[in-house]
Amino acid sequence: xxxxxxxxxxxxxxxxxxxxxxxxxxxxxxxxxxxxxxxxxxxxxxxxxxxxxxxxxxxxxxxxxxxxxxxxxxxxxxxxxxxxxxxxxxxxxxxxxxxxxxxxxxxxxxxxxxxxxxxxxxxxxxxxxxxxxxxxxxxxxxxxxxxxxxxxxxxxxxxxxxxxxxxxxxxxxxxxx
Numbered sequence: 001x002x003x004x005x006x007x008x009x010x011x012x013x014x015x016x017x018x019x020x021x022x023x024x025x026x027x028x029x030x031x032x033x034x035x036x037x038x039x040x041x042x043x044x045x046x047x048x049x050x051x052x053x054x055x056x057x058x059x060x061x062x063x064x065x066x067x068x069x070x071x072x073x074x075x076x077x078x079x080x081x082x083x084x085x086x087x088x089x090x091x092x093x094x095x096x097x098x099x100x101x102x103x104x105x106x107x108x109x110x111x112x113x114x115x116x117x118x119x120x121x122x123x124x125x126x127x128x129x130x131x132x133x134x135x136x137x138x139x140x141x142x143x144x145x146x147x148x149x150x151x152x153x154x155x156x157x158x159x160x161x162x163x164x165x166x167x168x169x170x171x172x173x174x175x176x177x
Contacts, residue, residue, distance in 0.1 A: 005053055011036075016043050020051070028096065030055040031069035034076055034083075037090055044091025049123075052094070054087040056080065058113060059100040065113045072100050084117045084125075092123060096150065099129040104153060106132025109140045118145035126150055134160060134168040141174045 006019045007028030016027050033040050033054050044052050057068045058080040065080035076083075084095050097117055099110030109130045118125040124147035127140055131151035140146055154160055169176050 007053070007055060012039070013042050013046055016047060016051075020047060026051050026053050026093075028053040028055050030057060031074075033087065034067065034069050034078065037086065040087060040090040040092055044093070049091050049093035052092045053096055054084075054092040054094070055096040055098065056084055056087070057098045057100055058110075060110075060113070068100060080113055081116055081120060084121060088121050088123050094124045094126060094147075095121065096126045096128060098150075102130030103128070105130055106153065106159075108132060108136040109144075109146075109149065111139065111143050114140065114146050115144035118147070124148065132159070134165060137165060137169060138172050138174065141169070 003025040004023065005026040005028050006024040010016060010019065010027055010029055011032045019027055027043065029039065040052060040054065057072045058065045059068055067076045067078040067080055067083045068074060069076055087095060095117065097114060099113060102108065102110045107130055109127045114125065114127045125145070126148040127144065127146040128150035131137065131149060131154045137149055140149055155162060166176050
């Protein structure tokens with residue numbers, strides 16, 4: 001049983017209803033949540049917090065982590081940690097935190113912001129951006145309270161198989177499904 005999450009173009013509760021009725025378990029919001037934070041609460045009230053994943057694209061600007069929208073093209077001036085806290089208060093059930101600085105690099109996850117966000121929230125935080133090796137996953141789970149990790153390129157380009165990663169994490173004593 002894998003929860004199916006759909007994101008992109010969701011702007012209303014009616015959009016969410018259509019997606020859930022079509023078989024999705026969860027929805028993911030980014031730009032729409034920033035533009036209309038009340039949408040988070042509305043969806044959580046209608047469908048439950050477990051249905052609401054807020055995708056937060058962040059980029060380190062000097063010493064601050066800023067939230068971006070519109071596929072990472074538009075800065076918002078929102079502080080990443082502050083926005084994640086607000087999303088939790090509004091009813092988000094999970095945060096998908098993507099470091100734009102790390103995404104696609106294969107140089108490891110952004111442990112500093114991930115640890116800060118995951119340490120400050122009580123809802124699951126999924127780290128995204130930067131996975132390049134088994135060591136990156138081990139470091140993430142040992143040095144942050146991230147609940148999960150999202151990775152793509154490492155698997156698409158056959159740097160490691162999912163089976164190999166799961167076996168390696170198990171050997172390291174990191175709990176997996």
